[in-house]
Amino acid sequence: MSKCEQCIVREFSSLKALKKDELLRLADCKSSYTIKKGEPIFTEGENVQGIFCIKDGVCKMTKLSPNGNEQIVKLITKGELLGQRSMISEEPVNLSAVALDDMQVCFIPKAEVMKFFNENNGFSMNVMRTICGDLKEADDHLVTMAQKSVKQRLAETLIYLHDTFGINEDKSLKIKLSREELAGMIGTATESCIRLLSEFNKSGLIELSGKKITLTNTEKLKKV
Amino acid sequence: MSKCEQCIVREFSSLKALKKDELLRLADCKSSYTIKKGEPIFTEGENVQGIFCIKDGVCKMTKLSPNGNEQIVKLITKGELLGQRSMISEEPVNLSAVALDDMQVCFIPKAEVMKFFNENNGFSMNVMRTICGDLKEADDHLVTMAQKSVKQRLAETLIYLHDTFGINEDKSLKIKLSREELAGMIGTATESCIRLLSEFNKSGLIELSGKKITLTNTEKLKKV
């Protein structure tokens, strides 16, 4: 039973409002898991009785569209919480969470979260602000999907991946996504995604070597 | 200064958690407005220092995309609250609200809402649940935008308008949207929208007479 005080999730999430004694209770009731790459943390429609803390790794939040395509709604990385919306709504989760990396996560049972929620105003306000931020992002994302071309969405997504997950020593994007997953983020066919990557490669916006993608001309990419 | 007790907004929104004395305070601090068709309640980027109660009428929540197109993110109708997200996040509003009808709205100053928020747990939970519901809807909507064709989105939108806003005695859709606005909802060019309406008309899914749209074969429309 490791402590929660020094945990990265405590540092960056709504949990930072928790006080010493609450952190002790938290350490006591939480359970830790390892999720292997490709495995789900939870699946669309499931009833999740608590929230997950992402201690390490990245996962994709996806939804299966009726035509069988998997849309990636967003990516969640270490330091963030998962499953808050569903817990508050008291509804099944509407998205699946699948590991893109090996992950370290903790699970906090709903009962305990609700206690924090009711006794610690700072915590509940943090959760609310997070969800409000998610809502704003979702609305903005929606407009992007509805109004921009696939090419623009790919360019924006590459910049987002660069800025959010950083680069390796060789300057290639750190995050590891298949072409199919990248297509799932921008909402297009895998072939279209590959074709546009080729095009960006030829026009010197990016560089491809194997599955590695390196942004070589971010400025031009922003103007696409 | 009219009472809030019998107001439709109190009946259907988060406000239903308010107690007698809180309703009296509310009646005391609110201000009522009439918004004419086409006028904004607030505009993207504005700082709104409170929330709006929609007593009557319908408004569109829009966002201007960089290419100059207006995306309609959602429609809000009587009984609902507006501006909660922005108030909680303490950020400017990210969407504009523009009246599609003549509207009756009330404004509640932030200070008062925050008092309810802090003293009445039922109210704050209701607000949270509303925002969580909005978030779920936004994510689902996003997937629709990313994965479905314009034709499918138009069909779904027509059914949504039918189910949500109802029909007149002649069975035509009650809500009054221009073709441009309808196109803005589904995220397409106005001409494409008009063309598809024509097509639906010719295949007997809908009937057009002037600007009136009547759904004549909802079953087929659902299968598009």
Place this chain on the structure above:
DNA sequence: ACTCCAACATGACAAAAATCATATTTTAAT
């Protein structure tokens, strides 16, 4: 009733994106 303007409609064409077919490369398993 008439006029004018905006909204609606349609055709022709161009561009974007999806689909289907088929290589080629990478990766994982034996």
Place this chain on the structure above:
DNA sequence: ATTAAAATATGATTTTTGTCATGTTGGAGT
């Protein structure tokens, strides 16, 4: 190391969607 399977890549083609041009209709206001 070899092979099979999966992922990536590219070509050819079709479908979808956007754009531009132009015509038509319906109302608001005189």
